[in-house]
Amino acid sequence: MKEINDLNLPENIKYTEQHEWAKKDGEIIIVGINDYAQDQLGDIVFVELPDIEDSFTQGEEFGTVESVKAVSEIYIPVSGEIIEINSELEEDPELVNTSPYDKGWIVKIKPSNLSELDNLFSKSEYLNMLKG
Amino acid sequence: MENKLGISGLVFNEPFLWEKSKHGRCGISIPEQDVEQCLLPSDLTDGAPELPQLTEVDVVRHFTRLSQWNFGVDSGMYPLGSCTMKYNPKTNEVQASLPGLAYSHPLADEDVSQGTLKIMYDLEKYLCEITGMDAVTLQPAAGAHGELAGMLVIHAFHAQKGKQRSKIIIPDTAHGTNPASATLCGYKSINIKSNENGILAPETVAKVMDEDTAGIMLTNPNTLGLFEENIKAISDIVHSKGGLVYGDGANMNAIMGIVKPGHIGIDVLHLNLHKTFATPHGGGGPGAGPVAVIKELELFLPCPKIKKKDNNTYSLIDNSPNSIGRMITFYGHFNVMVKAYSYILTMGAKGLKKVSQLAVLNANYIKESLKHIFYLPYDIPCMHECVFTDKNQEKYNITTLDMAKRLMDYGFHPPTIYFPLVVHGALMIEPTETESKETIDEFIKALKEIAGEAQNNPEILYSAPHISKVSRLDEVTAARKPCLRG
Numbered sequence: 001m002k003e004i005n006d007l008n009l010p011e012n013i014k015y016t017e018q019h020e021w022a023k024k025d026g027e028i029i030i031v032g033i034n035d036y037a038q039d040q041l042g043d044i045v046f047v048e049l050p051d052i053e054d055s056f057t058q059g060e061e062f063g064t065v066e067s068v069k070a071v072s073e074i075y076i077p078v079s080g081e082i083i084e085i086n087s088e089l090e091e092d093p094e095l096v097n098t099s100p101y102d103k104g105w106i107v108k109i110k111p112s113n114l115s116e117l118d119n120l121f122s123k124s125e126y127l128n129m130l131k132g
Numbered sequence: 133m134e135n136k137l138g139i140s141g142l143v144f145n146e147p148f149l150w151e152k153s154k155h156g157r158c159g160i161s162i163p164e165q166d167v168e169q170c171l172l173p174s175d176l177t178d179g180a181p182e183l184p185q186l187t188e189v190d191v192v193r194h195f196t197r198l199s200q201w202n203f204g205v206d207s208g209m210y211p212l213g214s215c216t217m218k219y220n221p222k223t224n225e226v227q228a229s230l231p232g233l234a235y236s237h238p239l240a241d242e243d244v245s246q247g248t249l250k251i252m253y254d255l256e257k258y259l260c261e262i263t264g265m266d267a268v269t270l271q272p273a274a275g276a277h278g279e280l281a282g283m284l285v286i287h288a289f290h291a292q293k294g295k296q297r298s299k300i301i302i303p304d305t306a307h308g309t310n311p312a313s314a315t316l317c318g319y320k321s322i323n324i325k326s327n328e329n330g331i332l333a334p335e336t337v338a339k340v341m342d343e344d345t346a347g348i349m350l351t352n353p354n355t356l357g358l359f360e361e362n363i364k365a366i367s368d369i370v371h372s373k374g375g376l377v378y379g380d381g382a383n384m385n386a387i388m389g390i391v392k393p394g395h396i397g398i399d400v401l402h403l404n405l406h407k408t409f410a411t412p413h414g415g416g417g418p419g420a421g422p423v424a425v426i427k428e429l430e431l432f433l434p435c436p437k438i439k440k441k442d443n444n445t446y447s448l449i450d451n452s453p454n455s456i457g458r459m460i461t462f463y464g465h466f467n468v469m470v471k472a473y474s475y476i477l478t479m480g481a482k483g484l485k486k487v488s489q490l491a492v493l494n495a496n497y498i499k500e501s502l503k504h505i506f507y508l509p510y511d512i513p514c515m516h517e518c519v520f521t522d523k524n525q526e527k528y529n530i531t532t533l534d535m536a537k538r539l540m541d542y543g544f545h546p547p548t549i550y551f552p553l554v555v556h557g558a559l560m561i562e563p564t565e566t567e568s569k570e571t572i573d574e575f576i577k578a579l580k581e582i583a584g585e586a587q588n589n590p591e592i593l594y595s596a597p598h599i600s601k602v603s604r605l606d607e608v609t610a611a612r613k614p615c616l617r618g
Binding site: 001043045046066068070093 | 526529533550553607608611612
């Protein structure tokens with residue numbers, strides 16, 4: 001497993017306490033799990049995705065990620081409606097391991113309140129939390 | 133380790149029976165036909181099933197070879213413990229094979245089934261005595277099925293009160309099947325966290341318990357192997373809001389003859405006969421998950437119910453208007469009940485208490501012997517199982533999985549790993565009461581050597597096991613791209 005200093009944590013995205021990331025892309029938010037989460041879980045074998053048009057409020061469970069070790073719930077970083085899901089993960093869940101911020105994105109949301117992004121961690125705040 | 137338990141030996145590769153099949157081979161001689169052939173109408177038949185054609189010795193060798201690949205509690209220590217299945221004394225098999233029991237039939241009339249009915253009736257009473265509850269159903273086919281039956285009873289209780297509730301409280305140290313059982317009854321699980329000592333604090337329950345909550349499901353001892361010492365206070369909180377307390381009795385092996393769940397506020401409890409009462413499970417046969425309840429809930433138990441009549445005969449009664457209904461065809465897995473009945477009578481009250489005492493002693497002995505080598509997240513006396521983690525081995529890049537796999541090379545079955553989920557990298561060891569001190573010492577020695585290897589020779593752990601028929605399996609590909617057909 002990676003040392004905290006070896007983690008790939010981009011600067012331009014926001015992090016949650018449960019290790020999801022959220023990235024603003026125009027009017028939408030792209031969501032995935034971060035490098036720490038994929039590294040801790042190990043080889044991911046299944047991602048349970050929500051349905052398009054499902055709505056969630058910030059912090060609500062919207063799916064699960066399953067590795068050979070465990071099943072983990074994933075929580076929505078900002079409230080909103082699911083407008084797109086990464087259906088490639090159904091065939092290739094390992095994209096979450098190999099490309100957590102790019103090909104391994106999980107859902108795209110139309111946010112209902114963009115200011116909720118401010119409740120999330122920046123890279124340095126997230127790192128501080130990890131280091132405890 | 134000299135003379136270590138696990139060594140390699142000659143085992144055989146064995147193809148599928150289909151691949152061994154040769155046209156015309158046969159294992160039996162069918163008697164010559166001495167009546168005129170009478171064929172079924174063709175619209176009732178659809179050709180003969182295609183079965184492999186084999187001789188008797190083909191079949192015997194096939195299954196003998198497969199059995200040699202196996203590791204079971206009859207071949208060595210199996211630290212999954214009662215969590216899965218403990219050692220099954222052979223006398224239970226002898227009793228269950230008695231022709232009068234083995235050939236009893238659920239459609240036989242009651243007057244020729246009095247013996248089987250009496251065994252079931254008496255077993256219910258014994259389980260009432262052991263649990264301190266008032267009534268038992270033996271119907272459910274296994275633990276999770278028992279949970280479902282128990283939760284349906286709780287659901288029926290609230291329905292009869294005239295107001296169904298919507299939520300159920302489940303701590304993070306409960307069994308994973310608990311939320312599933314509750315969800316099937318339409319309850320939403322409210323998850324709460326155990327405290328820094330791994331047990332549940334009454335305040336945590338008080339915060340979420342309200343009049344829309346049907347009750348709480350908890351496991352005692354919990355999945356960390358710790359006794360929920362606030363159980364009475366917790367059940368008082370739940371009862372004061374009109375809720376019920378469901379006890380998952382999967383870990384009853386730690387407390388028989390010492391604690392009666394019915395005396396500490398539990399209202400509904402399931403037992404796993406294949407865990408605590410030494411009946412086989414998995415490949416050994418079906419399970420059984422009886423449910424015990426307090427007096428007020430007896431009317432909701434599944435039907436048919438076994439009644440003892442005034443003239444000392446027994447009968448199955450279907451007329452039970454408040455019952456949740458039938459959980460299974462006929463009356464559950466009778467053969468399993470006979471084995472549990474045999475176990476209870478063989479051990480007696482003192483023996484069952486001793487079982488729990490030794491199970492707890494053995495687990496604590498392992499915990500104390502290994503806690504300086506493996507990280508012990510909760511350093512307090514445990515019940516029937518102890519939970520370590522791989523934290524001390526992390527610096528060598530060795531995980532719980534690597535150490536568990538390596539144990540096979542020493543001749544031990546791996547323990548439960550990565551459960552309970554509240555402990556990162558959990559290695560959960562449950563020796564049970566039947567292992568001798570010599571075997572447990574051997575097991576401790578093996579784990580100590582593995583910890584040494586983690587430090588000095590990690591490579592040997594990454595690819596373990598080495599002497600088993602198959603080495604490290606590719607679990608990732610198996611899960612990502614499962615091959616579900618031969």
